[in-house]
Amino acid sequence: MPPTSSAHGSGRSCDVTVDADIVDGLRGAGLAGEGDIVLEPLTGGVSCDVWKVETPLGPIVVKRPLPQLRVAAEWLAPVERGTSEVRWLRRARGVDPHIAPEVLAELPGHAFAMRFLPGCPVWKDELMAGRVDLAFAAQVGQGIAAVHAATAHNDRDRAAFPNDEMFRALRVDPFLLYVAQHDSELAPALTALADDLASRKIALVHGDVSPKNILVSADSPVFLDAECAVFGDPAFDLAFCTTHLLLKAVWSGDARLNAAAAALVDAYRSGIGWEDADDLLLRAGKLTAGLLLARVEGKSPAPYLTDREHRRIVRDQARALIAAPQPIDALATNWKRT
Ligand SMILES: Nc1ncnc2c1ncn2[C@@H]1O[C@H](COP(=O)(O)OP(=O)(O)O)[C@@H](O)[C@H]1O
Ligand SMILES: [Mg+2]
Structure with a gap:
């Protein structure tokens, strides 16, 4: 089944395509059922795609680094930084589990899934x-x-x-x-x-x-x-x-x-x-x-x-x-x- 998406909650409509291998990765990690995957883009990012994903296990966040940052000046960045982020989050949770979200799975393309923290303003x-x-x-x-x-x-x-x-x-x-x-x-x-x-x-x-x-x-x-x-x-x-x-x-x-x-x-x-x-x-x-x-x-x-x-x-x-x-x-x- 092709990955599908839709924006929810924000009133915005969007057209998001998620790589099939990210969807496969989520399913492989037990983080998604067999049905459509519903994605809600989270605002704020210039360097990544960040989505909230509703799953049978509750909401999670999927983050995928972009090869070029969305800023006015051209600004290229290696996607391996997604893996560095995962390492930092895990290391910080080892110091104090309150100070970083739990990483749930690493996904293809240096993307990863983490637990969504509800009700926490930026x-x-x-x-x-x-x-x-x-x-x-x-x-x-x-x-x-x-x-x-x-x-x-x-x-x-x-x-x-x-x-x-x-x-x-x-x-x-x-x-x-x-x-x-x-x-x-x-x-x-x-x-x-x-x-x-x-x-x-x-x-x-x-x-x-x-x-x-x-x-x-x-x-x-x-x-x-x-x-x-x-x-x-x-x-x-x-x-x-x-x-x-x-x-x-x-x-x-x-x-x-x-x-x-x-x-x-x-x-x-x-x-x-x-x-x-x-x-x-x-x-x-x-x-x-x-x-x-x-x-x-x-x-x-x-x-x-x-x-x-x-x-x-x-x-x-x-x-x-x-x-x-x-x-x-x-x-x-x-x-x-x-
Ligand atoms: N685990 C999470 N729980 C809840 N909200 C999150 C979580 N991760 C990211 N967000 C939301 O998504 C936004 C963008 O995430 P961030 O990791 O800062 O990506 P970017 O690199 O695109 O700035 C955050 O400002 C926050 O509002
Ligand atoms: Mg950010």
Whole structure:
């Protein structure tokens, strides 16, 4: 029977084709009956097809990486990142089963099936709606630090995530070096930052800890979307997530987002046991400055910062911070929204 699909619940109509081998894979794993498979595209993704699938065992999510990301600039990415994501999700659940969804099956084409988490809003949507929960922000910091602490200096993890090339292509080049190429004044500092980031092999990095990749469950944050996972510099995850909170602080003018960033950093700091905390916080401050600039001048601009004045506020502070770095805790506290 050919795979069939239809959009449900959202009122959108869509025309989705799922490879027969994905359907076979779901059936082989006991995750689908013999009838039609009903797919509902989940919103948000630029790098993957993500569907909710109703099965006899309850709803699941099927995620399949795309060879080319859906962003304005051409951006190719190896589909093997689907397998890296599966590895990260499993490893994170080994650290704390609350912080990642359970992987149910690996499917052809580096696709996979995971358990659907019902009733869990995306943290970005909560923040954009003005629901800023500082305790939750602290839990995000704790969760990131827990994975870093469990994997720091671990040779098995180092060997399981040899994704330097992918991390360079998806993170170092488009965020730090792309801006360096367009800004001769800051190029030396940004290039040095990129080299430092690429050279550090300390712990298992998620690589995309953004509020849009965190679900708010009753127990804890649930981290999704670990396609960029690499054994690298843990400061990157801290910087990446803090950057998003600081950009949203400018967008909303809401001081609670500075407080959320500070709470996240503070909780993360308490979990640093594998290296000197001050060293890590300074590296994270430098990375945050570079990432803030990248989100207004880089290949992947923050979609909600459409206001020129908002972009100027971010750009001016980011440039000053690249020239005169601050540790990420001071940076979050001193960050101006206007
Ligand atoms: N296990 C899950 N349970 C519930 N919702 C999920 C799950 N996995 C993904 N989603 C939803 O799908 C969206 C896209 O998933 P994500 O893994 O971030 O893919 P992409 O790489 O396309 O961004 C998420 O923002 C979330 O809303
Ligand atoms: Mg995502």
